[in-house]
Amino acid sequence: MNFTLNILGTASALPMVNRYPSAQVLDVRGRLFLIDCGEGVQMQIRRQRLSILKLDTVFISHLHGDHVFGIFGLLSTMSMLGRTAPLHIYAPEAFRKALSDFMASFGDGFKFEPVHHAVSADAPVKIFETRSLDVTAFPLNHRIETYGYLFREKTPMKNVRKDAISQFGLSLAEIGTLKRGEDVVREDGTVILNTEAAYQPYEPRSFAYCSDTAPFPELSEWVKGVDLLYHEATFPCGYETLAQATFHSTTRQAAECALQSGARKLAVGHYSSRFPDASFFLDEIKEIFPEAILCHDGMVIDIPLKKFE
Amino acid sequence: MNFTLNILGTASALPMVNRYPSAQVLDVRGRLFLIDCGEGVQMQIRRQRLSILKLDTVFISHLHGDHVFGIFGLLSTMSMLGRTAPLHIYAPEAFRKALSDFMASFGDGFKFEPVHHAVSADAPVKIFETRSLDVTAFPLNHRIETYGYLFREKTPMKNVRKDAISQFGLSLAEIGTLKRGEDVVREDGTVILNTEAAYQPYEPRSFAYCSDTAPFPELSEWVKGVDLLYHEATFPCGYETLAQATFHSTTRQAAECALQSGARKLAVGHYSSRFPDASFFLDEIKEIFPEAILCHDGMVIDIPLKKFE
Numbered sequence: 001m002n003f004t005l006n007i008l009g010t011a012s013a014l015p016m017v018n019r020y021p022s023a024q025v026l027d028v029r030g031r032l033f034l035i036d037c038g039e040g041v042q043m044q045i046r047r048q049r050l051s052i053l054k055l056d057t058v059f060i061s062h063l064h065g066d067h068v069f070g071i072f073g074l075l076s077t078m079s080m081l082g083r084t085a086p087l088h089i090y091a092p093e094a095f096r097k098a099l100s101d102f103m104a105s106f107g108d109g110f111k112f113e114p115v116h117h118a119v120s121a122d123a124p125v126k127i128f129e130t131r132s133l134d135v136t137a138f139p140l141n142h143r144i145e146t147y148g149y150l151f152r153e154k155t156p157m158k159n160v161r162k163d164a165i166s167q168f169g170l171s172l173a174e175i176g177t178l179k180r181g182e183d184v185v186r187e188d189g190t191v192i193l194n195t196e197a198a199y200q201p202y203e204p205r206s207f208a209y210c211s212d213t214a215p216f217p218e219l220s221e222w223v224k225g226v227d228l229l230y231h232e233a234t235f236p237c238g239y240e241t242l243a244q245a246t247f248h249s250t251t252r253q254a255a256e257c258a259l260q261s262g263a264r265k266l267a268v269g270h271y272s273s274r275f276p277d278a279s280f281f282l283d284e285i286k287e288i289f290p291e292a293i294l295c296h297d298g299m300v301i302d303i304p305l306k307k308f309e
Numbered sequence: 310m311n312f313t314l315n316i317l318g319t320a321s322a323l324p325m326v327n328r329y330p331s332a333q334v335l336d337v338r339g340r341l342f343l344i345d346c347g348e349g350v351q352m353q354i355r356r357q358r359l360s361i362l363k364l365d366t367v368f369i370s371h372l373h374g375d376h377v378f379g380i381f382g383l384l385s386t387m388s389m390l391g392r393t394a395p396l397h398i399y400a401p402e403a404f405r406k407a408l409s410d411f412m413a414s415f416g417d418g419f420k421f422e423p424v425h426h427a428v429s430a431d432a433p434v435k436i437f438e439t440r441s442l443d444v445t446a447f448p449l450n451h452r453i454e455t456y457g458y459l460f461r462e463k464t465p466m467k468n469v470r471k472d473a474i475s476q477f478g479l480s481l482a483e484i485g486t487l488k489r490g491e492d493v494v495r496e497d498g499t500v501i502l503n504t505e506a507a508y509q510p511y512e513p514r515s516f517a518y519c520s521d522t523a524p525f526p527e528l529s530e531w532v533k534g535v536d537l538l539y540h541e542a543t544f545p546c547g548y549e550t551l552a553q554a555t556f557h558s559t560t561r562q563a564a565e566c567a568l569q570s571g572a573r574k575l576a577v578g579h580y581s582s583r584f585p586d587a588s589f590f591l592d593e594i595k596e597i598f599p600e601a602i603l604c605h606d607g608m609v610i611d612i613p614l615k616k617f618e
Binding site: 065066 | 323325326330348349351352355356372378379381385386389403407410411413414415
C-alpha cells in the first residue's frame, strides 16, 4: 500500500551536475505516476531503480523546457523497450503541437500511442481516477499556462467491526450496506447506525504538486489538508522582487502556503542555480512551517498508511 | 594547442545510469566543437567542467533520438545563459523541421539564433573551416541519412631554420616565401630549396567520428591515416547478423576499419545495453587493432602535438 514520492530532479531552469530538471514519480500502491518530465528523466528513473515500462500516466505542469524536455527520450525508450499500451499524458493544450511535432520527426516505428489529454481549468477539476485514486488539476500562477496536480486516495469502503457482526447478527446484505457507509434499517424498524458497527479502515492519503508558481490566495484552499505538499521554492527570502517578476516563489511564500493550507508536511525544490548550496533555505522555511523537507535528487518521501482499528 | 576529445556519452539507443547517449566535445586549441547531442548533454558538459557558453559549432550525425534529444535543453540553456552569437549546427536535412518545430514551441524570447546548415554528401565534402581546422562530412551506412565528420588541422606555415637565415642571408620577403612552402628563386638564378631552409613545425592532427554505421568499403579510405578514429562498436563478435540488420558494427568490424584506414588509434563506444559490462569488447578489438581504447563517459583523449625541430 505504497504512497511514495520519488524526487528525480530539483533544479529550476538551469540544471546542475547534481540537480536535474523537474521530475517526480509518485508510486501509489505500485502504480507509477510521472509528474513533470525534465531532460534526463529516463536516466534518473533508472538511477532510482524504478521501471520505465511500469510508468502508468504522465502529468505535465507546463511547457517550459525544464519540465518537459525529457518526454522525448522517455517515449522513444518506452517504444524500444516494447511498450504497446497507450501512454496517457495530461498536459496543457500547448503540449499537443510539441507531441505531434515529435511524433512526425521521431515517431516512426513507434509501437504504442502517446495520448495527450489537454488540461484546462480555472479551478480544481478532477481529470483522472483509478479504483483507489483521484487526480485533480488546478491552475497555478506562472508565466505560461501551468497546472498543479492533487493526488488523493479515495475514501475506502468501511470495515465492519467483528464484534458487531455477532452483536447484531448481521446478514451478508447488511454487512454490504455498512461497508458502503450506510446505516442498516431492518424491516422491524430497528436501525443499526454505521458509526456503531463500522469504521474507516485507514485515512486516505494525499499529495499536491505545485510547480512553478507565484503565490496566490486560492492555492492554499485548493490543497487544504494535504498530507504532503510539494511547493517550489526557487528563491530564498530577500528575492521577492525577482520571484514576482519570474512568477516563482520564495522559501517563505512556500512555507506560508503550507501553513495556510494546513498541510501535514512540506517538501520544496526547484532551486535557482544561483544557490548551489540551498541548505539555508530550510532554516527560512522552518521558521514558518517546521514540518519541512528540502528535496534533493534521488530522495524518497514515503507517506505511510495510517490505519484505524 | 589542445586537440582533445571529451567523451560525454557511450550508450547506444537505450541509455543507462553510467552511459549517457552519444555526445562528444572536441577541443581544438580552445574552440569547442560538439559532436552529437544526446539527451542530458548539458549536464554531461557541466560534469566534464566544460563551458556551455564556449561551445562553438555543433555537428549532428543523424536524427535518431539518442544522438539529438539533448539539443533542445542545450539551446534553451545557452539562451538563458545569455548567448547572443548565432550557433551553427551542421546536421542532415531532417533536422530543419525538428529545429523549427522546437523554436515554434520553445523559442520564445531566445536571445540567439540556432542556424541549421543541411549536410548532404555522397562522398567526403568540406563543410566547415577555421583558421587552423577543416571539417569534412562523409556519409555513413545507417538506417537513415547519417554523416561522419573528419576534423583535420590545416597544414601549418613552414618554419625557417635559424641557421638557414644566416647561411643564405635570407631577406624578409624570402623568409615569407619559404614559410608558404615555396622555393626561393633569386634574380641571379640561385634557388634555395624549401626543403633546405624550412621545415614543417608540427604534424597536423586529425580525428574522425563514425557513428552510427554498418561497415562499408569506402569508409577506411575516407578516414585514411587519421590520428584518432572513433568508430561505433555497438555489438561484440557473434552479433554480426543483428549488427547488419540494425546497420551497426561489431567490435571486429570497427577494428578492421581502423586497420584498413591506417589510423593511429581507435576509440570505440555506442555499446548496446545488452552489455552492461563491455570490457571484453577490448580484447576482441585488440586482436585485430592493438592501439584501441574503450570509451567511457567522462573519458578525455588527448592527441598531443608532434613537433618537428
